[in-house]
Amino acid sequence: MVDVAVNSGQKISIVFIITGLSLGGAEMMLYKVLSRLDRKQFDPVVVSLKCKGTLGDRISDLSIPVYTIGMKPGVPTLSSTWRLVRTVRQLKPDLIQGWMYHGNLAGQLATITATKPVPVIWNIRHSLNSLYSEKAGTIAVIKFLAKLSNYPAQILYNSKTSAIHHEELGYKADKTKIIPNGFDTDLFAPSTAARSSLRTELGITDNEFIIGLMGRYHPQKDHANFLQAAAILLQTSPDIHFVLAGTAISRENTALQDVIETLGITEQIHLLGERDDMPRLTAALDIASSSSCYGEAFPNVIGEAMSCGVPCVVTDVGDSAWIVGDTGRVVPARDPQALAHAWKDLIDRGAMDREMLGKQARARIIEYFSLGSVVAHYEALYKSLLS
Known part of the structure; x- marks a missing residue:
């Protein structure tokens, strides 16, 4: 019919x-x-x-x-x-x-x-x-x-x-x-202006590094894993900043704040809450992460970061590894040591290599997604x- x-x-x-x-x-x-x-x-x-x-x-x-x-x-x-x-x-x-x-x-x-x-x-x-x-x-x-x-x-x-x-x-x-x-590759696009403006907003200098996690507060996102990895990395790289944004990502979230204070990393963690300028925040990152431990199928935040030319470090949940391909790093879930090590690897590769990975990531999104x-x-x- x-x-x-x-x-x-x-x-x-x-x-x-x-x-x-x-x-x-x-x-x-x-x-x-x-x-x-x-x-x-x-x-x-x-x-x-x-x-x-x-x-x-x-x-x-x-x-x-x-x-x-x-x-x-x-x-x-x-x-x-x-x-x-x-x-x-x-x-x-x-x-x-x-x-x-x-x-x-x-x-x-x-x-x-x-x-x-x-x-x-x-x-x-x-x-x-x-x-x-x-x-x-x-x-x-x-x-x-x-x-x-x-x-x-x-x-x-x-x-x-x-x-x-x-x-x-x-x-x-x-x-x-x-x-x-x-993904809207015109909306989520590389932006040096975004990088500068977020650093001005947060009081971070241009030469300080930002790793970001965009996503609502929920057990599947495993923010504790991300924060534990942050504490590990800060032991050897104390000038790194970590930006988190999403629903219930604020100092008023006592469960989240307790983890941050227990780890002793309060000054390096920026909790921005629910924002309407996610393309700007994402484009301002040096590395984007997804630290989820279950439940993800196709995380939007990974594709959005790749579209912005930001290399990603992700946990091997859902299709995250397939999305990233060879343009970033994939680590096991619930393994903060592995997450911190992957971040450190990308940092040590230098700005030119990260820029190349970012360009490859954006090209992959444009071609397939x-x-x-x-x-x-x-x-x-x-x-x-x-x-």
Whole structure:
């Protein structure tokens, strides 16, 4: 059957159902896809199961409606479930695109009372190095989705590792499609001005080195590992500074601050919190890191740093090693000695070698992970499922 929207030239109506709209990597990737989606062909609407969050207004600024369901953590209430079903019925989409585990489940359940068959696409943005590192409620949803995995029209993953992990849990392999994250290489670009301005902001001299970790405070990001590695490196290189930014990355986070004070590295650590100038912060780094210990599939922060021409040192979680290729360093997770050693290796190589690695990193992003090509894959999939 050919859908009327495809056959008649009408816009394809898509409802994107996402768990929430906080400032995280998965949420930002939805925003980036929406910002480039061809609005002459597609009519997108976003439904957030929680609240509007940090990104809700930014999506609204794209002239895309954002609906909120107001679900609370834990088991959803009958009233919130009915709000979801009623909202989707009123919108009458041609397609439903789930985004993240709870968004996928909600998208599938929302079709139960649909007045016409609506293809549902799941989008899984998480790897499962250790299933039982997840919250109990999330584990239950992951397992339940495995039992439902014959129902979606397609299951998207943003990494090969994620697809393998989920198929091992029983997710249908014949539904699998991999679309990696994409990056705006004009927005995330090398900038000597960014390097200078951040140093001025933080009171750091031009010849002092900055290593950065961009990402929200969450156990999977393993900030403790990053900080332990920082303490090790500072024993031999005391003029290094470490910049961290993201949700809950502040002195008010007592758990994070306690680790910093216990390690005795307070003066070299800069906690910047949630920022809206991530391209500038990222381009200002000398080395970017991802210290995650589980859960990552395709970390945005790595691709963004590479796009800025910043060499990366990453833990071997998800597809991080594949993203970096030979343009940086890959170390085992939960090994601060290895992380510190890799940083020291890049520092000792000198500025010219790091600049060369940075150029190679940016070229790799442009060739394999440009945002335009990734959005084109989404658009082609949406049209193919309706024909």
